[in-house]
Amino acid sequence: xxxxxxxxxxxxxxxxxxxxxxxxxxxxxxxxxxxKYHFNTYPVVNNEGKLTGIIDQDIMLEIIMFHRIPRTKHTxxxxxxxxxxxxxxxxxxxxVTISPDENLHDAADMMLKHHINRVCVVEDDxxxxxxxxxxxxxxxxxxxxxx
Amino acid sequence: MEHILLLLxxxxxxxxxxxxxxxxxxxSILGEIFAGVFLGLLWFEPGGEVxxxxxxxxxxxxxxxxxxLEVNLTELRTASRVAFTPTIFGIxxxxxxxxxxGQAFGFGFLESLFMGVAFxxxxxxxxxxxxxxxxxxxSRPGSVMLTSAIxxxxxGIFILAIVVTIxxxxxxxxxxxxxxxAGKLAGFMVIITFMGFKVYPWLFNLxxxxxxxxxxxxxxxxxxxFSAYLAEVFGLHAVxxxxxxxxxLSDIPFAKIESVQRNVSGxxxxxxxxxxxxxxxxxxxxxxxxxxxxFTVLVIVLALVGKLIGGFIGSKLIGFEFHDxxxxxIGMMPRAGVELVVLSVGKGMGLITDEVxxxxxxxxxxxxxxxxxxxxxxxxxxxxxxxxxxxxxx
Numbered sequence: 001x002x003x004x005x006x007x008x009x010x011x012x013x014x015x016x017x018x019x020x021x022x023x024x025x026x027x028x029x030x031x032x033x034x035x036k037y038h039f040n041t042y043p044v045v046n047n048e049g050k051l052t053g054i055i056d057q058d059i060m061l062e063i064i065m066f067h068r069i070p071r072t073k074h075t076x077x078x079x080x081x082x083x084x085x086x087x088x089x090x091x092x093x094x095x096v097t098i099s100p101d102e103n104l105h106d107a108a109d110m111m112l113k114h115h116i117n118r119v120c121v122v123e124d125d126x127x128x129x130x131x132x133x134x135x136x137x138x139x140x141x142x143x144x145x146x147x
Numbered sequence: 148m149e150h151i152l153l154l155l156x157x158x159x160x161x162x163x164x165x166x167x168x169x170x171x172x173x174x175s176i177l178g179e180i181f182a183g184v185f186l187g188l189l190w191f192e193p194g195g196e197v198x199x200x201x202x203x204x205x206x207x208x209x210x211x212x213x214x215x216l217e218v219n220l221t222e223l224r225t226a227s228r229v230a231f232t233p234t235i236f237g238i239x240x241x242x243x244x245x246x247x248x249g250q251a252f253g254f255g256f257l258e259s260l261f262m263g264v265a266f267x268x269x270x271x272x273x274x275x276x277x278x279x280x281x282x283x284x285x286s287r288p289g290s291v292m293l294t295s296a297i298x299x300x301x302x303g304i305f306i307l308a309i310v311v312t313i314x315x316x317x318x319x320x321x322x323x324x325x326x327x328x329a330g331k332l333a334g335f336m337v338i339i340t341f342m343g344f345k346v347y348p349w350l351f352n353l354x355x356x357x358x359x360x361x362x363x364x365x366x367x368x369x370x371x372x373f374s375a376y377l378a379e380v381f382g383l384h385a386v387x388x389x390x391x392x393x394x395x396l397s398d399i400p401f402a403k404i405e406s407v408q409r410n411v412s413g414x415x416x417x418x419x420x421x422x423x424x425x426x427x428x429x430x431x432x433x434x435x436x437x438x439x440x441x442f443t444v445l446v447i448v449l450a451l452v453g454k455l456i457g458g459f460i461g462s463k464l465i466g467f468e469f470h471d472x473x474x475x476x477i478g479m480m481p482r483a484g485v486e487l488v489v490l491s492v493g494k495g496m497g498l499i500t501d502e503v504x505x506x507x508x509x510x511x512x513x514x515x516x517x518x519x520x521x522x523x524x525x526x527x528x529x530x531x532x533x534x535x536x537x538x539x540x541x
Contacts (some may be wrong), residue, residue, distance in 0.1 A: 018187070062431070066279065067280070070169075072359070074275040074279075076217050076271060076272065076296050076297065077216065077217050077219065079284060079293050080273075080277050080293050080294075082284070083284060083285050083293070094220065094398050094400045094402075094403060096400045096401060096404060110355070114401075114404045114407070115406045116404065116405075137347045139338065
């Protein structure tokens, strides 16, 4: 009988204390965050706390190395991003999100199927946390230990 | 068997020639066109149905991918404030010159109109590398060029849609027919926009829960094919629908998952788009281009000068200095993917002759080679004229 974790809700296992970036934060501030913390992705929120995008390591690397990447990657959108001065101008808009009321299976399915490492958790458009593969693994391990 | 061999040869030569050209410092699209020309010189002919169909898919996927990966509907609103005037002038002047050239050579109304459309698109991607190398991408002309590029594609597709619809009537439209054209365009836009904003977000939410392999990727491709088909149903061309369909996916999170984008890009730029560019090269009649010497020269000169003048005037109007306007005008000169799609639509619909087709392909090739060189030259002159700040050693 396979284990069933559908009674574990995302709101119970997500990371709630999330380091976020404001849309208007300058790019220099985002570099500082990457230097200070070990996270791969930062959610971008507006002044009302609504999630508007994400910024990950790939974007930052692309911006720094834009002059070195092959010409085929000099797309319009990459060029515009390389010139961006604020989080709003460089972020990936409309990221995939999940509701805190969905369960562990939903999050794991999404991550495995679409090769996503972490998903922003959103309630009424507002960012309430992040769920990562690590959160899921730790939770399942914890439960197995108890059993 | 013959088709498989031809496909293998096209893909192989397109990638090899593309790599050589890329390493020589030019965009690989040139190599892919040359691969087609080379195959034509050997023995192949572009007449086969299979190859034509694959090339048509290439055109559809080229524009779908342009809309899907490059257009950000939210960004458009901000961009419109900055780049509207220079873009309009950058399109209007070459359009007019293309139309007048057609008239001067005794072409009919539709063929002249199509000459105008074919003169209109711009492909900024060709000069991005030059702008980066000369540290000019973040300059005012550089950033307006980037913004203008989004509009250029959209307006170009819109004009193409109008001309294609007029072409189905095959004459100068009367008042009633103009209403019919407007009705068709509006009908298509209403349906596709409704799908984009209401139906697709809901459907993608369902599809992402499906268990079939690569469900979302397959659904994105279905959106491309559906949009292309819908456009055909409304008497527009498939490529127009594909572009708009792609752009409408830009705000749907599940449609824009990184792995799905990679798959779409791989299918397009890995397979179909090189086939399309090679097909364009294969369709060029070098003999015709040679015999129509004066016409070909005029096509090249007017198409490039038209963009230069249009871009120059447009950017002057928003307050650019003389040199910055010149840089902007030259930056608008290159043509590439969208131009070739427009061209293949015209050829497919019988709107242009082999002579016109070959001349415009040659213009695209010249524009790709000449624009970065000219741009570099003008930027360096501008830099040399700037006052030098004396150093301590001085």
